[in-house]
Amino acid sequence: MAAKVVPSAIVLQVLNQGNYEEWSFRVKTYLLAEDLWDVVKGTTTKPPKDGEADKIKDWKKRNAKALHAIQISCGVETFSLIRGISRAHVAWDTLAEKFKPAEVEREVEEPDEDLEGEAIDDGCENNASNDFDCYESFFIDLLLGRWNSAEEFLKTKPEAVRSRITPEGETALHVAVRSVELQFVKDLVKLMTEKDLEIKDAYGFTAFACTVIQGDIEMAKCMVEKNKKLLSIRSPPNNAIPLINAYRRGQWEMANYLYSLTPLEDLKDRDGAALISQCFLSKHFEIGWDLIQRRPNLATTIDYSGQSPLNALVCMRSAFPSGSRLNLWRRWIYDCVQIPPMDMNNIRINMQPTEHDGNNQRNLIRSDMGLMRRLVTNLFEILGINRVYEMKVTHTRIFEFLRHMSKATSNLTDVGCVHTAIFQAVERGHVEFISHLCRENPNLWGITDTKGRTIFHFAIERRREKVYNLIYELSEKRRKFVVGALDKLGNTLLDLAVSFSPSTLMVQGAALQMKREIQWFKEVESIVPPKVLEAVTSKCGLTTQELFTKNHKELMAEGENSMKGAATSCTVVGALIVTIMFAAAFTVPGGNNQNTGFPIFLNERVFIIFIVSDAISLFSSTTSVMIFLGILTSRYAQEDFLKSLPTKMMLGLLALFSSIVAMMITFSCALIILLHGKFRIILPLILLASFPITSFIWMQFPFLAESFNSTYRGELFDKKIKRW
Known part of the structure; x- marks a missing residue:
């Protein structure tokens, strides 16, 4: 079974047959930082039962924390080896016995000519075994910001300033950059040579490249002042220079700073094309505008992704007004x-x-x-x-x-x-x-x-x-x-x-x-x-x-079915409104005078609005029903789709909309008459009555606008070309 990455801050990969050295280094570093390594190493043992209760309780707590850290760093199979173990140091020794590779003699390799002057020697004895134990305290001091202790270590082993102190190939400067301690970085840079600053970790990043990704300009400045070649050293992804990586990470201030110093010779080919493309994608145009004026040929130069800035520009949907829809x-x-x-x-x-x-x-x-x-x-x-x-x-x-x-x-x-x-x-x-x-x-x-x-x-x-x-x-x-x-x-x-x-x-x-x-x-x-x-x-x-x-x-069959379906639904709604409004005309609010037969509120202004809006709703809904019936009985010839059917649909929807508005006005007037003076009840109900009108406009207005524009506002093909 393949090892799975666990949601833990201790290790990137759980323990398996081939990663014990890296796994143990990461777990050990964590335990040292948490002051638990003495429990795992066995130097701090469990106090006797007749000892102080507080000491016993403290040891149990620390043992449990250390054991838990080891357990969550193991996969399913490896955890089964320590499932019943209750002491952290026993669990650690069990895993070491099972997975730690045997020590073997290794041939001394000739130094690589490409690494001359890089001075990557650890400064530790038995370095051939890839054991980084001698740098543990130095690494922890750098990571936790204890510069005084780190400085004391460098006095005894000055070569450690340029050594690889982690399995990932990081130098002390890499670790200091990661700890975001500006003064540490400045002090280390003073102790390093120009060539030391160019050392890359196992992933191909210099400490300067890591600083660029973080966006710390002051750190970058102190390194560049010592070695300007750092501006041209490439790193992942795509083997790009630091300026490109700053843009990709959204570090705009860092990008501005690097561009002011990066030689233009480094931006003449795909690097310059990639930079302009990134300017388009990020919509930060200043650097790209300056560069395209200095090197116009970059417009058609192929970048890392295999496309030119012209291609990157045209692929942006929002780059032009034609790709932006505004009301x-x-x-x-x-x-x-x-x-x-x-x-x-x-x-x-x-x-x-x-x-x-x-x-x-x-x-x-x-x-x-x-x-x-x-x-x-x-x-x-x-x-x-x-x-x-x-x-x-x-x-x-x-x-x-x-x-x-x-x-x-x-x-x-x-x-x-x-x-x-x-x-x-x-x-x-x-x-x-x-x-x-x-x-x-x-x-x-x-x-x-x-x-x-x-x-x-x-x-x-x-x-x-x-x-x-x-x-x-x-x-x-x-x-x-x-x-x-x-x-x-x-x-x-x-x-x-x-x-x-x-x-x-x-x-x-x-x-x-x-x-x-x-x-x-x-x-x-x-x-x-x-x-x-x-x-x-x-x-x-x-x-x-x-x-x-x-x-x-x-398509004609689909258009016919959609028209008939919409017309049928609207006909039902229109007929329902006709029925309601017809009945409302003879069931007036407040009733009729028994002697004269006239409505009691005949002389009220609100009652007049009630009657007029009722009549408008009745007439417009009847009109909409007639129009939709005309759509249902249409011949649906090809020419009908051009003007006749869209016109009928627009008129029908407008008539139906008018009837709904008038119906809501009628309803509101009836409420005002019946609930005379009780505005705390009337106003919320009137607001609710506006909801059908709003929903109708929200759902149908885009269709009406598109139909009207394509039918009456002008031809689809406008022969008067706009000049941009």
């Missing part, structure tokens, strides 16, 4: 926000670390904010205004990058990654990306993918109308070439328009999707020359209209 009022806020351009000419000079910690500065700012300012900030968070502002900042910065990168790609001979990025942009509908690159380099309009499809072939197949609209930017000659082009399978633009792919569904409901498909077909049919129509017809023996109907037969 009406957020769109208004977005359009009103003005973002100044970036001006980072001296970024490598200005990015020196500040004397005060960034968190302290932020806390100081927060403490100085007034109550009103905090309330406004929280309100902006709730309303999403801050999110809109950040989105506008991102889009503005991305456009600045895109303009610069577009110019950088205009003179390239190898544009394979640019072609890939453009088709990725078509896939995601990032029309701004395509527009910028193709306007800078018009030859990109004619590129094809591995299937021989042009940008517009692919846009039609993926139903990206904003990308397709770019066809009207082409010159007359180029447009004629595009509309008559064939892919490797001989498909024209119209072949892709009459086909249907379920993966292109992007709207609510099959009926609206059928409407969009008809719009696509009619649009593409209107731009292709007659010879293309004849080619499509002769290919399968059907006219383009017949072929479209055949390919969309299932």
Whole structure:
């Protein structure tokens, strides 16, 4: 049975046949730190029964803690060996006897030439056995912050400052960095040579790389001042330089500091490309903006992940306005926000670390904010205004990058990654990306993918109308070439328009999707020359209209079923409202005068509102029922999905909504009449009456808005191209 990792802070892996040395070292370190090693070693024995009760109790407690630490560090099989043992030192000796490897003589290896000057000798006798016992006290002192004791150890064994003191190959500086003791790190750096700072642990990290990951600028500064080569030493993952790892870990202040010192020669290839890609993903643009201006060729350089910054940019869904969906009022806020351009000419000079910690500065700012300012900030968070502002900042910065990168790609001979990025942009509908690159380099309009499809072939197949609209930017000659082009399978633009792919569904409901498909077909049919129509017809023996109907037969059936289902449900609701409102007109609140037969509250203003709203609800619900019956009895021809059916559905839903609103008003008026003056009861009930109205708007308004926009607000294919 394989050993399992346990949820313990003592060991990373439970004891098995092959890891006793590392396991015992970790457990022993823990026991030393907890002052329990004497119990396990047997130097502290159980007091006699007639001894002091407090000493007996203390020994039992410490023995139980040590035994528990050993037990939870064992797997199922190893624990069975010590299951019945009640003393910690007996359990420890039992496991050592079972798993500790026998001591054997080992050949003395010749020193590696690559390690000359690294001085990795332990300074301990019998180091060939990989026994780190001689560094136990030194390791514990460093880990627990006892520098005086550690300094005394270094006086007796000065070579320990550059020795590997743990099974993971860590030096004293690695351990000091992990303990987050700045003064310890500075004192150790003073004792070390430049070459000592370059020693890596078993995982390939220098102490400086560990400092970068932690984000401690002061520690990093004291190391860099002694050895600037640390800025260029690579470490996992992907064998990256420290600056890249700082960005990946979100250590922005550390990244700014490292960028101000890292030689530009280290950022000329995949390191620079990876840094710009990380700037896009993290939305911290300053370093990337400075670097892309210094080295424009990085826009198309392949990074560690096998893609260029152009590819990384186009894969970001929120990088462009076309990938961000905003409601009406957020769109208004977005359009009103003005973002100044970036001006980072001296970024490598200005990015020196500040004397005060960034968190302290932020806390100081927060403490100085007034109550009103905090309330406004929280309100902006709730309303999403801050999110809109950040989105506008991102889009503005991305456009600045895109303009610069577009110019950088205009003179390239190898544009394979640019072609890939453009088709990725078509896939995601990032029309701004395509527009910028193709306007800078018009030859990109004619590129094809591995299937021989042009940008517009692919846009039609993926139903990206904003990308397709770019066809009207082409010159007359180029447009004629595009509309008559064939892919490797001989498909024209119209072949892709009459086909249907379920993966292109992007709207609510099959009926609206059928409407969009008809719009696509009619649009593409209107731009292709007659010879293309004849080619499509002769290919399968059907006219383009017949072929479209055949390919969309299932979608038409789904659209019909969805329309009928919605109309049936709404008809039932409308008929129910008709019944209720008809009865309410003759069962007025307060009753009628026995002498005259008129309602008692006839002269009350609230009663007049009651009657009027009842009548409106009755008439509008009756109208909605009639409209939905018209939908149920429709012929459901292909042309009906284009305008007739969406119009009927919109009118029916609006009439039904009006009847619900009027019904709630009628109900509220009746409550006011019956509970005259008892507003503590009336107001909560009126608020509850608004719940059906709110739920109806929340669930049906997106469908109504989408139907209205695609039917009346304008054509799906807007030939007036917006300039970005």
